[in-house]
Amino acid sequence: MKKVMLWAILIIFIGLCLKSCMKQDIPYEYTTQQVLSGEHRLQPPNRNKNITINNIDFLQSQAPLGTFGGELVISTIGEGPKTFNPCNTKDATSSTMASLMYDGLLTTNPYTGEVEPLLAKSFKVNNNEYVIKLRKGLTWTDGKPITVDDVLYTYWEIVFKGLGNTATRDAMMIGGKLPKLYKIDDFTVKFVTPKPFAPFLRQLTYPIVPKHYFKPYSDMGDAEFNAFLSPNTPPQEIVSNGAFKLKEYVAAQRVVFERNPNYYKINLKNEKLPYLEKLVYLIVGDTNNEILKFEAKEIDVLSIRGANVARYKLKEANSDYKIHNLGPDTGTLFLVINLNNRKGTNGAWNVEPKKQNWFRNKDFRNAIAWAIDRKSIVQNVAHGVAEPLYTAESLNSIYLNKSIKGHPTDLNKSKEFLSKAGFILKNNELYDKANNRVEFDLYTNAGVLEREAIGVMIKQDLEELGMKVNFKPIEFNSLVNKLSNTNNWDMAIMGLTGSPLEPHDGKNVWKSNGPLHLFNQRPQNYKIDDRFDWEKEIDKIFETGALKLSYKERKPLYDRYQEIIYEQNPIIYLYSPTRIIAIRKIFGNIFPSSLSGVVHNLDEIFLNKGDN
Numbered sequence: 001m002k003k004v005m006l007w008a009i010l011i012i013f014i015g016l017c018l019k020s021c022m023k024q025d026i027p028y029e030y031t032t033q034q035v036l037s038g039e040h041r042l043q044p045p046n047r048n049k050n051i052t053i054n055n056i057d058f059l060q061s062q063a064p065l066g067t068f069g070g071e072l073v074i075s076t077i078g079e080g081p082k083t084f085n086p087c088n089t090k091d092a093t094s095s096t097m098a099s100l101m102y103d104g105l106l107t108t109n110p111y112t113g114e115v116e117p118l119l120a121k122s123f124k125v126n127n128n129e130y131v132i133k134l135r136k137g138l139t140w141t142d143g144k145p146i147t148v149d150d151v152l153y154t155y156w157e158i159v160f161k162g163l164g165n166t167a168t169r170d171a172m173m174i175g176g177k178l179p180k181l182y183k184i185d186d187f188t189v190k191f192v193t194p195k196p197f198a199p200f201l202r203q204l205t206y207p208i209v210p211k212h213y214f215k216p217y218s219d220m221g222d223a224e225f226n227a228f229l230s231p232n233t234p235p236q237e238i239v240s241n242g243a244f245k246l247k248e249y250v251a252a253q254r255v256v257f258e259r260n261p262n263y264y265k266i267n268l269k270n271e272k273l274p275y276l277e278k279l280v281y282l283i284v285g286d287t288n289n290e291i292l293k294f295e296a297k298e299i300d301v302l303s304i305r306g307a308n309v310a311r312y313k314l315k316e317a318n319s320d321y322k323i324h325n326l327g328p329d330t331g332t333l334f335l336v337i338n339l340n341n342r343k344g345t346n347g348a349w350n351v352e353p354k355k356q357n358w359f360r361n362k363d364f365r366n367a368i369a370w371a372i373d374r375k376s377i378v379q380n381v382a383h384g385v386a387e388p389l390y391t392a393e394s395l396n397s398i399y400l401n402k403s404i405k406g407h408p409t410d411l412n413k414s415k416e417f418l419s420k421a422g423f424i425l426k427n428n429e430l431y432d433k434a435n436n437r438v439e440f441d442l443y444t445n446a447g448v449l450e451r452e453a454i455g456v457m458i459k460q461d462l463e464e465l466g467m468k469v470n471f472k473p474i475e476f477n478s479l480v481n482k483l484s485n486t487n488n489w490d491m492a493i494m495g496l497t498g499s500p501l502e503p504h505d506g507k508n509v510w511k512s513n514g515p516l517h518l519f520n521q522r523p524q525n526y527k528i529d530d531r532f533d534w535e536k537e538i539d540k541i542f543e544t545g546a547l548k549l550s551y552k553e554r555k556p557l558y559d560r561y562q563e564i565i566y567e568q569n570p571i572i573y574l575y576s577p578t579r580i581i582a583i584r585k586i587f588g589n590i591f592p593s594s595l596s597g598v599v600h601n602l603d604e605i606f607l608n609k610g611d612n
Contacts, residue, residue, distance in 0.1 A: 046062040047061075047062065047109055047111070047116065048060060048061060048062065048116070048265075049062060050117075050121055050122075051266070051270070052136075053266075053270060054137075055136060055137050056135075056136065056137030056138070056264070057121050057135035057136045057137060057138070057264070058135075058264055058265065058266045058270075059117075059118070059135075059264055059265045059266070060265075060266050060267070060268070060270070061265060061266070061267055061268070061273060061603070061604050062268070063267075063589045063591075063601070063604040064268075064588070064589060065267055065268055065269060066267070066275045066588050066589055066604070066605075066606025066608075067275065067606050067607065067608065067609055068271075068275050068277070068606070069275075069276075069277050069607065069609070070275075070276060070277060070278075070606070070607030070609065071276060071277060071278035071279065071280055071607070072276055072278075072279055072280070072300055072301075072587065072599070072602070072605060072607070073280045073281075073282060073298065073299045073300050073301075074279070074280070074281050074282070074299060074300065074301050074599065075281065075282045075283075075284045075290045075293060075294075075299045075301070075302075076093050076096070076255075076281050076282070076283055076284070077284055077285070077286060077287065077290060077447055077448060078093060078283070078445075078447065078476050078477075079252055079283065079475070079476070079477060080093065080231065080249075080251065080252060080255060080281075080283045081093050081094040081097045081098075081231055081249075081255065082094050082231070082477065083098075083226075083229055083230060083231065084097060084098060084101070084229040084230075084231065084233060084238060084246060085098070085164065085225075085226075085228055085229035085230075086098035086099070086101065086102040086207035086209065087154075087158050087159075087163060087164035087165065087207065087209060087214075087225075088163075088164030088165055088225070088226055088228075088229075089164075089165060090165055090480070090484075091476070091477075091480065092497060097255060097281070098207065099207070099242070100242050100243065100244040100257055100279065100602070101238070101240035101241075101242040101244060101245055101246060101257075102207035102208065102209060102240055102241060102242050103118050103119050103207065103208065103241055103242050103243075104118055104119060104204060104205040104206050104207050104208060105117070105118060105119050105120040105123075105132055105134075105151065105204045105205070105206075105208060106118055106120055106123065106132075106201060106202075106204045106205050107205055108202065108205065108501070108595070108596075110591075110593035110595050110596035110600045110601070111591070111593055111595070113500075113501045113595060115201045115202060115204075115205075118205075119134060119135060119138070119146070119208055119241070119264075120132045120133060120134060120135070120204075121133045121134065121135045121136075123201070123204075125201070127196055128192060128193045128194070128195055128196045128197065129190060129191070129192050130190065130191040130192075130193075130200065130201065130204070131184070131188065131189075131190050132151075132188070132189050132190070132191070132204070133187060133188050134146070134147070134148055134151065134187045134188070134189070135187075135264060136187055138241070138264045139262055140210045140213075140239050140240065140241055141238075141239055141240050141241070141245050141260060141262065142210075142213075142239045143262075144210070144212060144239075146208070146210075146241060147186060147187075148183055148185075148186055148187055148188065148189050149183075149211055150208055150209065150210055150211050151189050151208055152181060152183055152189065153209075153211035153214070153215065154206070154207075154208050154209050154211075155181055155206075156181060157215070157218055158209070158214070158218060158225075159172070159206060160178050160181075161218075163218055163222060163225050163226075164225060164226065166508075166515060167508045167515070167516075168203055168206045170507060170508055170511070170514060170515070171199065171203055171504060171505065171507050171508070172193075172200070172203050174193060174194045174195055174197055174546070174547070175194060175195075175543070177194045179191045179192060179193045179194070179200070180192045191204075195547055196547065196549055197546055197547065198504070198545075198546055198547070198548060198549050198554065199502050199504035199505070199546055202499075202501075202502050202504075202505070208241065210239045210240075210241070212239075213239040214228070231249055231251065235247055235248060235249065240260070241260075242260060242263070243259070243260055243263050243265065243273065243274045243602060243603040244257035244258065244259060244260060244274065244279050244602070245257065245258060245259075245260050247278070252283055253282070253283055254280055254281060254282050254283060255280070255281040255283070256278060256279075256280050256281075257278065257279040257280075257281075258277065258278055258279075259274050259275075259276060259277055259278075260274075263603065265603050267604075273603045273604065274602060274603040274604070274605075275589075275603075275604070275605065275606035275607070276602070276605060276606065276607065279602060282298065282299055285447055286446075286447040286448070286449060287305060287447070287448060287449045287450070288449065290302065291308065294582070297320075300583060300584045300587065301581065301582070301583045301584075301598065301599060302321075302581070302582045302583075303579070303580070303581055304323070304580040304581065304582055305382070305383075305449075305450060305577075306381065306382035306383035306384065306385040306386060306450075306577065306578075307381075307382075307383045309383065309385050309580050310383070312580075312582060316582075320584055320585055320586070321582040321583060321584050321585060322582065322583060322585050322590075323580060323581070323582050324580070324581045324582075324583070324590075324592040324598055325578065325579070325580055326578075326579035326580075326581060326592055326593070326594050326597065326598070327396060327578065327579065327594045328387065328394060328395035328396040328576045328577075328578060328579070329394060329395075329396070329576050329577045329578070329579050330394050330396050330397075330497065330498055330499070330500050330594075330595065331394060331495055331496055331497045331498050332389065332392065332393075332394050332495065332496055332498060332573060332576070333389070333451075333454075333493070333494075333495045333573070333574050333575060333576070333577070334389075334493070334494060334495070334496075334571045334572060334573045334574055335368070335372070335458065335491060335492070335493055335571070335572040335574060336483075336491065336492050336494055336518050336519050336570070336571045336572075337359050337365055337368070337490075337491050337519055337569075337570055337571070337572070338350075338351050338355075338359055338487070338489055338490055338491065338519065338520075339356075339359050339360050339519050339520040339532075339570055340356075340487050340520055340521060341356045341360065341530075342487075342522070342523070342526075342530075344486070344487065344488070345523075350486070350487035350488055351487070351488075351489075351490070354432065354434065354436045355440060355490060357432065358432065358438065358440075359490070361421050362568060362569070363417040363418065363420050363421035364417070364418065364421050364423070365568070365569040365570065365572070366414075366417045366569055367414040367415070367417035367418045367421075367465065368414070368462060368569070368572060369569045369572045370407065370409065370410050370411075370413045370414040370417065371409065371411055371414040371461045371462055371464065371465055372409065372458055372461050372462075372572065372574070373409040373457070373461055374388035374389075374406075374409070374574060374575055375388060375408075375409070376409075376457065377454055377457055377574060377575055378575050380453070380457065381450050381453045381454055381457070381575075382450070382575060382577055382578075385577065385578045385580060386575045386576060386577045386578055387575060387576050387578075388406055388574075388575050388576075389573040389574060389575050389576040390404050390405070390406035390407075390566060390573055391404050391562045391565075391566065391573060392506075392510075392561065392562050392565045392566075392571065392573065393498070393500075393503065393558070393562055394498055394500055394576060395576045396500040396576075396594060397498070397499075397500040397501075397503075398500060398501060398551075399500075399503050399554075399555060399558045399559075400562075401558070401559040401562040401563065403559070404562060404563065404566050409461075411464055411465065414465055415465065418430065418465065423438065425465075425466050428466050429466045429468075430465055430466030430467050437468065438466065438467045438468065439467070439468035439469075439470070440467070440468075440469065440470070440490035440491060441469075441470045441471075441472055441489065441490045441491070442455055442458065442459060442469050442470065442471045442472065442490065442491045442492070442493070443472050443473070443474060443479055443482065443489060443490075443491070443492040443493070444471075444473050444474075444479070444492060444493035444494070445473065445474070445475070445476040445479050445494075446473035446474055446475055446476075447473075447475075447476070450577075451473075451493050451495075452473050454493055454574065455471045455473065455493055456471065458493070459471045479492065479494075483518055483521075484515070484516075484521070487521055493574075494518070496509065496516075500595065501595070503542075503545065503554075503558045503561075504542065504545065504546050507542050507546075510538050510542055510561065511538075511539055511542055512531045512535045512536070512538070512539050513526070518571075519570035519571055520532075520535065520570065532568075534564050534567075534568050537560075537564060538561050538564055538565075541557050541558070541560060541561045542561070544557060545557040545558060579597070581597065581598045583598055583599070586607060586608050587605055587606065587607060587608065588605065588606045588607075588608045589601065589604045589605050589606060590605065
């Protein structure tokens with residue numbers, strides 16, 4: 001009995017101390033702030049070097065030499081990719097798959113955060129002019145050359161015309177104007193922005209696509225282009241330029257990629273990368289199934305949720321995997337409230353008028369924010385391997401407003417807000433001024449067990465205030481459609497990926513006319529100015545912030561937008577998980593990055609066959 005008690009105490013102690021212990025134990029673990037200030041302890045290998053062989057401009061990896069062959073198996077939760085069209089991805093899974101097959105002109109160094117060449121051989125910036133030189137001698141997977149005409153086509157006929165996902169076009173807008181683009185010669189293009197524009201280089205990470213393959217579909221218009229490269233497309237037909245090309249897709253089971261033998265990246269012996277012969281994504285139904293497949297050695301990489309961290313850490317020394325602590329997640333997890341007060345195309349209200357009165361009332365939203373017990377969520381859902389989050393920027397962001405300290409859970413404070421807004425509690429049931437019972441739906445995506453658990457806890461917290469909450473986990477695609485297309489929803493628990501380096505990447509979320517302005521999404525080309533005053537201020541911040549060129553000038557602006565969201569609570573932030581990743585020890589060239597994860601350098605990772 002004493003042994004059992006001692007073992008239980010040990011487990012609890014490890015769970016409480018894990019984060020601080022792991023920070024000392026795991027190499028390459030550092031925050032974004034440490035990366036940019038040069039404080040990180042270990043320096044990964046120099047990333048890349050240009051080298052020309054037989055008139056072909058290769059990108060040479062400086063990572064240690066590996067062995068060719070083998071496969072890496074990763075998992076993805078949900079139903080799999082919705083498209084393989086890199087210009088039309090609107091979910092994380094589709095974006096990940098497309099990024100394997102299509103490269104952009106530039107990329108972000110996963111260790112330093114600096115912008116560096118990819119398809120481009122070099123770039124120069126002069127005020128508001130950006131001159132990009134393309135690598136010579138590169139080819140698409142069908143053998144045709146990659147030229148400046150492909151670059152011009154990608155930006156002129158897809159990005160600037162707003163085909164597919166409009167996020168990049170919207171992010172490039174300055175005062176309603178797009179950059180101008182000029183062909184200098186067969187391998188040089190010049191972008192000219194209306195004004196000097198701080199985030200512009202990061203927009204040039206957009207995937208370049210083959211004009212000869214894409215143009216027939218883009219010429220047909222939006223509907224045909226959006227349907228182009230659906231998951232039903234025969235893999236052998238897809239023309240791409242990335243490290244991997246699609247080999248097989250089996251719906252709801254797996255996506256298999258194979259190495260592109262003509263990729264332009266080479267190793268230190270001038271051999272063409274990638275090393276891996278195959279890259280497999282298993283489509284798993286939920287996080288429990290993902291864990292089972294990792295333990296059965298069916299997948300090689302696992303994102304370890306809080307409940308399992310202590311157990312996996314205890315087993316690590318005698319296991320075939322290594323655990324890496326990447327620090328706070330670069331994305332955000334939140335509760336979003338629908339402030340929409342417009343009618344849909346069918347003439348019906350997107351949100352019932354009585355609910356509009358509730359949701360658009362700042363005091364009602366504040367009551368919810370003060371009632372949510374973030375600390376309990378961190379302890380019970382993340383098992384302490386997380387931190388409460390109160391800001392629109394992630395804890396990993398260099399633009400995090402550290403003056404926002406948050407507040408404790410306080411039901412009495414919530415009740416004060418509700419009373420101020422005219423709500424009345426009768427027999428432990430909450431009613432508005434018109435005697436309507438406060439009842440609404442709360443959605444999240446089914447299969448992600450943490451979000452389902454959070455939903456249950458928030459439902460319980462709000463029912464303490466007398467609200468009736470109908471919690472409804474639904475399939476992810478259905479949830480995205482409900483939020484993005486129908487506007488017929490009340491509240492939802494969601495997450496968004498983000499950039500810890502550039503707040504402007506979130507412009508589509510925060511600009512009042514942005515397609516991801518979830519809490520008050522307006523129809524395309526909506527002409528009526530029905531913005532809240534605070535929405536107008538955020539619009540101005542994102543217009544101004546992009547035109548300030550120094551971090552010192554930009555930081556106060558982005559601090560202010562975080563203050564506004566914290567005060568108004570259209571989105572209520574919940575917590576920031578600590579990213580704990582396990583990967584099999586048989587893989588080499590694993591250089592974890594707080595910016596990009598553990599397998600960001602898939603073209604350099606190799607299977608160490610001697611350890612297999």
